[in-house]
Amino acid sequence: MSRRRKHAFGYHAGVTIEGTQLACDAAGSATDLIFLSHARALASGAPFRLSPHRAGRRQLLTTEGTLILLGKTGERLRARTLPALVGRAFNLGGLRLQLVPAGYLPGAASLLCDVGDRHILYAGTVGRECSAAGMGPAEVRRAHAVCLDATFGDPRFVLPPFEEAAQSLRRFVETALAGSRTPVLLVSPSGPAPAVVHILQAAGLSLRSHGRFLEAFSRFRRAGAAVPNLRRFSGRLDRNEALLWPPEARDAPVLTALSSPSFAFVSGFSVEPKAIECMRADQGIALSNQAGFDDLLAYLEGTGAQEVALHRGFAETFAELLRRRGYDAYAIDPPRQMELFRG
Template identity: 30%
Template sequence: MMQRIELPEVERAVHGLRLRGHALYLQPRGRPPLGFLAHARGARPVLPERTVATAATIALLESAQPRALRRAAPLSASWGQSFALGSLRLTVHPAGHVLGSAQLRCQADGLDLVYAADIGGAGTRASSTAEPREQLTCETLVIRALYGSPRYVFAPREELLERARAFVEKTRSEGRTPVLIAAALGAAQDLVKHLGERGLVLRLHAAVYRACQVYVAQGVALPGFARLDEEGDAVLVPPTVRLDRLRLGETRICALSGRALDGPLPGDEAIPLSDHAGFDELLEYALRSGARHVLAIEGHADELARALRGKGVQAMALREHHQLDLPGI
């Protein structure tokens, strides 16, 4: 007899992932009346009419997307302080992904759900510029599985940052310009901090420079960064930049991304530096949450859900268009 599977407390709706029976979108797309923004990285140019986010996320959006933010009526949420929104009680907790990144606890009659969104690493894999990730417990856990495949297990962050420093030093000794390619939020600030504390000044693309200014205003110490047209020891740009337009002379390029575990990336060297938790950390987080139901979304959701079911947890993968990956079906 097939085991009966309970449907989750979330659903795919016209504007993204929504709490079933409530107006709150956890992963909003377009402009719904109410949505939660877990972090500022990759934020869409159109935000919900009312957007729940942390103060740091709002500050980063104000710097990068001021027009979108002005139309969003942001609702600033403080760490660990519950507040009511309609019939829901909501609380944000640090996710450890980038500065201001948050997990959202949603409580109501019969509902105890944590939307963990994009959690970062912990312990030796934790970011030095994001708030330390909190481990939450709940009845239902919704977690993004970007690196939810067993092949994504990352080395300690210090080791990877040291590899970036060695790349910079070696390239400079050859008389060439070191170019680091990394996400404008998260990896970029960890690189600025690690290399800056070792006497190296990074010349930053405008998007990275603005983000670093917000980090500093939020109390994160970031020594050793300058504008792209100023003096420095290495250049740091996001992946979207066309390097041929920067006129940097003779360069060596190092790409920093968790995708480096998939194989070579464009450039001379690749380092698997990720702001997201790897497979083993996602698995451990879900198990330690004590959740009776786990819903894995996006990325390698199928593989993470399968691994959790192997540990005795009722887990499912939610795909686009309302499709659920149910065991036995």
């Protein structure tokens, strides 16, 4: 009888690659080498726990773009960050490693690791090609085992083609303005917001935004992304202007002073009616910079992997579906509530 091979991924305060000292998007132990795949990978406050005066002997593997997006936290982490270029393989402690473009945020990367005779791919959060945002697509690598972020790992999250979502966005804003209403777009500053701005500015529509968008876009530019300029919202909008607003600030008192506001929730989660209801939005627009359900399946098929670890979101749901398709699929972290402000 053949002995079953041990799974490539485990979980200890985050994803670990078995047989190595690698922890991915995790605080990890004091001896771990921590791979940080993108600037939003850890829970709120976690990047600070990786700061030098708290990190023991831990070292960080990430990209320059991710450090820039982390702002002051990224600067504090530089002293413990190992330099690595995306796309260039290198050796570290007996391991062969390579960072691969993930297509999600500027600097976002997946990690390909050779462990013995196996190629292990921590894909993490895979981006969805969104040409208007100036981001390249995720690059797929062949692997024996892969770990994926299953935020949209449920069949209900099949997202529409980019141009279809863009058309819905333009139509919403133009219809609201034609009806003398104020279009308010609830969208994550570090999510699909750059695409939203590109789409609307290309259509000749004017925008103002919450200050968080100006800060996020400034960091994007420093990280090398092509994002447009924005004007700050100071309490008033000119006629024929739309407003960008972070979903988590939906209850801000200043919004009550707007003239006849019409709200759209711009996110991959907007395919779920309960998410639109939660945001108290008039419409959902399923535009996302994060891979939807069918995108995840296509990515997985491209890797050729038979072993699939899932974390975040609908990990259990996705694992069960993949097992029915013949994959050795398993969830490796506790179930979470939908993170509506991510994608």
